[in-house]
Amino acid sequence: MPTRTNLTAPALLCADIGGSHMRLAWIDNDLNVIERRQISTPSHDLDRFVESFAELVRESHRPVKAAHLSLAGLQDPVTARCIAANIPCIKDVSLAPLMSRELGLPVRIANDADCFTLAEARTGAAKGHDNVFGIILGTGVGGGLVQQGNLVVGRQGLTGEWGHGPFLRRGDRDYPYLPCGCGQSGCLDTIGGARGLEKLHLWLCGEACSSRDIINGWLSKKSPYHATVTRYIDLLSDALAIVINITGASCVPAGGGLSAVEQLITALDQAVREKCLYNTDTPIIVRAKLGDDAGLIGASYL
Numbered sequence: 001m002p003t004r005t006n007l008t009a010p011a012l013l014c015a016d017i018g019g020s021h022m023r024l025a026w027i028d029n030d031l032n033v034i035e036r037r038q039i040s041t042p043s044h045d046l047d048r049f050v051e052s053f054a055e056l057v058r059e060s061h062r063p064v065k066a067a068h069l070s071l072a073g074l075q076d077p078v079t080a081r082c083i084a085a086n087i088p089c090i091k092d093v094s095l096a097p098l099m100s101r102e103l104g105l106p107v108r109i110a111n112d113a114d115c116f117t118l119a120e121a122r123t124g125a126a127k128g129h130d131n132v133f134g135i136i137l138g139t140g141v142g143g144g145l146v147q148q149g150n151l152v153v154g155r156q157g158l159t160g161e162w163g164h165g166p167f168l169r170r171g172d173r174d175y176p177y178l179p180c181g182c183g184q185s186g187c188l189d190t191i192g193g194a195r196g197l198e199k200l201h202l203w204l205c206g207e208a209c210s211s212r213d214i215i216n217g218w219l220s221k222k223s224p225y226h227a228t229v230t231r232y233i234d235l236l237s238d239a240l241a242i243v244i245n246i247t248g249a250s251c252v253p254a255g256g257g258l259s260a261v262e263q264l265i266t267a268l269d270q271a272v273r274e275k276c277l278y279n280t281d282t283p284i285i286v287r288a289k290l291g292d293d294a295g296l297i298g299a300s301y302l
């Protein structure tokens with residue numbers, strides 16, 4: 001029987017905060033979205049960042065019991081200080097306590113890839129799995145770890161960062177050795193997402209083209225694109241096989257723009273299953289189910 005939303009009961013306010021947009025959703029006790037709003041993120045002005053958010057909450061006139069935020073950045077679980085490459089105004093700011101004072105509400109914050117993984121583990125493509133490593137193949141790569149339905153939050157909020165660390169070697173002709181946003185060089189993130197795929201193709205074939213064209217060329221079995229995507233799958237599957245061996249994850253839901261290409265995820269899954277120790281005929285890498293709302297849904301579980 002369909003549930004009827006009680007508009008007077010306090011809602012849970014969930015927000016997906018990225019470098020370009022803040023998406024807010026008011027969610028009732030049955031996890032139905034009852035209202036949505038979206039604005040540009042004032043990424044360089046902390047006062048405007050907080051005030052714009054508070055203004056949206058006031059404008060809705062809806063009673064709210066708490067705010068849970070999925071952030072394209074990290075929050076240190078001890079100090080509550082945040083860092084977000086595309087939202088410089090919140091760097092080193094204890095954002096949850098600040099927003100809690102401003103909104104008069106309890107505020108919880110988690111990394112967006114963590115929220116994505118939490119959502120996919122509880123109600124998405126990895127539902128029923130106890131040990132889930134979620135991956136984002138977006139502009140770059142991200143990840144999160146959920147065990148027994150709970151988010152694993154590491155020191156300084158760092159978990160699931162399979163895209164960072166010395167992975168590629170200087171001087172290898174098989175791939176470029178590029179500086180990464182984290183300060184190191186040779187991270188998988190430099191070639192792992194859509195921009196990385198473009199850099200890898202430029203390095204291998206000397207041709208600048210979009211990730212969409214590279215993928216379409218691969219799907220059409222055109223040789224330069226085929227060579228690039230084969231190399232790309234080889235490198236990603238190396239890293240993911242080790243991730244699966246370490247975490248014991250039995251399901252790896254993949255989100256982000258590149259995950260929309262079903263054949264890519266299938267090829268990645270096959271390569272990973274050939275390399276990891278866990279022996280199974282069932283796919284491990286699977287496409288995420290919850291789409292753009294995964295961050296908001298995951299935030300609701302914080």
Ligand SMILES: [Zn+2]
Pocket residue numbers: 163164165180181182183184187189
């Ligand atoms: Zn890095």
